[in-house]
Every structure is written in structure tokens, then in C-alpha cells.
Amino acid sequence: MAIDAQKRRLFRRQPSSSIRPPYSRTDADFTDLCNRCQLCIPTCDTGILIAGDGGFVEVDFTKGECTFCGKCQQVCEAPVFNPEQAKPWSHLAVVAHHCLAFEGVMCQTCRDNCDVTAIRFDLHAKPAPTPHINPDLCNGCGACVASCPVQAITMKVPTSTD
Ligand code: SF4
Ligand code: SF4
Ligand code: SF4
Structure with a gap:
């Protein structure tokens, strides 16, 4: 458990340009809170979610578009999403x-x-x-x-x- 927390902090220090699923919290919060279960990957409507660096899920737009179906949020058990934020993402x-x-x-x-x-x-x-x-x-x-x-x-x- 202690080792896992240490690993999370290690990943948190790495600046990332990865695009996380829509309505994700900041990248630092995402890599801190995501447990890398990857349950969202097979649920994605358009198959654009992939396992990125460290096993953290990211969006690959070369595979298709996000329909904002919300399935990634629905299946996720970790507090990585903030559906109240004004925009799905900043890019x-x-x-x-x-x-x-x-x-x-x-x-x-x-x-x-x-x-x-x-x-x-x-x-x-x-x-x-x-x-x-x-x-x-x-x-x-x-x-x-x-x-x-x-x-x-x-x-x-x-x-x-x-
Ligand atoms: S909102 Fe839907 S289409 Fe967009 S990344 Fe999540 S599961 Fe995939
Ligand atoms: S017009 Fe649009 S689709 Fe065509 S080459 Fe330029 S960016 Fe690509
Ligand atoms: S310009 Fe923006 S809204 Fe239009 S298809 Fe591209 S990413 Fe989507």
C-alpha cells in the first residue's frame, strides 16, 4: 500500500501532455487518483481510450472522436472526474x-x-x-x-x- 502511494507520487511528478477522458480533473489529480483498473477502455463508445504511460488511460484521437457518451465516467470507481466543470477539457x-x-x-x-x-x-x-x-x-x-x-x-x- 505504502509502495503504491510512493509510485503514485512518482507518476505525479512527471509532466504529461496526455489527454485524459472528458471531464477528468487536472492531469496531476488524475494520475494521483486513477487506480489504473482500465475498466473505461472497453466501455468507450468509439474505442478512443488506450492505456498510456504507466497504465494511465488517455485519449487517442487518431482512432476516432469522443461522443461525450459519458460511459467512461459511469464505469469509473475512482474520483477522477468532475462532471461539474464548465468544459470537458481545455484543449x-x-x-x-x-x-x-x-x-x-x-x-x-x-x-x-x-x-x-x-x-x-x-x-x-x-x-x-x-x-x-x-x-x-x-x-x-x-x-x-x-x-x-x-x-x-x-x-x-x-x-x-x-
Ligand atoms: S465520453 Fe464516451 S466516447 Fe468519450 S472518451 Fe468517454 S467513453 Fe469514450
Ligand atoms: S482542410 Fe482540413 S481535412 Fe483537409 S488537409 Fe486541411 S486540416 Fe486536413
Ligand atoms: S474543430 Fe473542435 S469541435 Fe470541431 S470536430 Fe474538431 S475538435 Fe471537434
Whole structure:
């Protein structure tokens, strides 16, 4: 028991950029409180939960999107979730410059997969319309990530310099 507590503190010291299931507490709290039972992995509607570093569960948006079905929360017996928090998570979609549209290719696949219309295209951009994410609308669901043919979309927590 004492060793387990020691291990938890060890993991807590490691800064992590992993994305935890929606409505998880801070990453430090998550790795402190999660018992790594991994019960949530098979319950996930879209199969996007994986065992990450140290056996802690994280989201892999290359596998699909989060539907916010809530099953990961329902099955979890540890206090790692805070359903009262205003947003499911703090990351947003970000488009990298190797997006085909910036190369002049007519591609709007990501927009077609965004249910909340958070991706708009600048129709005046030359040689082709280019995508822009509306941070007020993006809910971080990740539906755009797997849809992009060149993996140009990643999830990022905005900083004051963005
Ligand atoms: S809310 Fe549903 S789809 Fe999203 S990570 Fe949890 S189980 Fe998977
Ligand atoms: S993460 Fe979801 S809500 Fe945000 S731009 Fe992509 S598809 Fe739209
Ligand atoms: S799907 Fe990918 S390549 Fe196509 S416009 Fe969107 S970000 Fe660019």
C-alpha cells in the first residue's frame, strides 16, 4: 500500500501532455487518483481510450472522436472526474501548416466532420480556401483529427502567447 502511494507520487511528478477522458480533473489529480483498473477502455463508445504511460488511460484521437457518451465516467470507481466543470477539457483543435489547403488543394474534410461548425474556411484565401478553428465553438471532440488525410490536426491547450 505504502509502495503504491510512493509510485503514485512518482507518476505525479512527471509532466504529461496526455489527454485524459472528458471531464477528468487536472492531469496531476488524475494520475494521483486513477487506480489504473482500465475498466473505461472497453466501455468507450468509439474505442478512443488506450492505456498510456504507466497504465494511465488517455485519449487517442487518431482512432476516432469522443461522443461525450459519458460511459467512461459511469464505469469509473475512482474520483477522477468532475462532471461539474464548465468544459470537458481545455484543449482545442489546431491546424498545422502542412494542411493540404495551404498547398492549394481543395480539401474541406475536417469541416464536414465537425458537428458544431467550429471550422470555417476563408473562401478568399488563394490558391484555395483555408481552415480556421473557432475556439469559442470547438469542444475538443477530435472528430476532425482522424478525418484529415494528412494528419494536419492536433489537439493543443491554448497558451497566452497563442
Ligand atoms: S465520453 Fe464516451 S466516447 Fe468519450 S472518451 Fe468517454 S467513453 Fe469514450
Ligand atoms: S475538435 Fe471537434 S469541435 Fe473542435 S474543430 Fe474538431 S470536430 Fe470541431
Ligand atoms: S481535412 Fe486536413 S488537409 Fe483537409 S482542410 Fe482540413 S486540416 Fe486541411
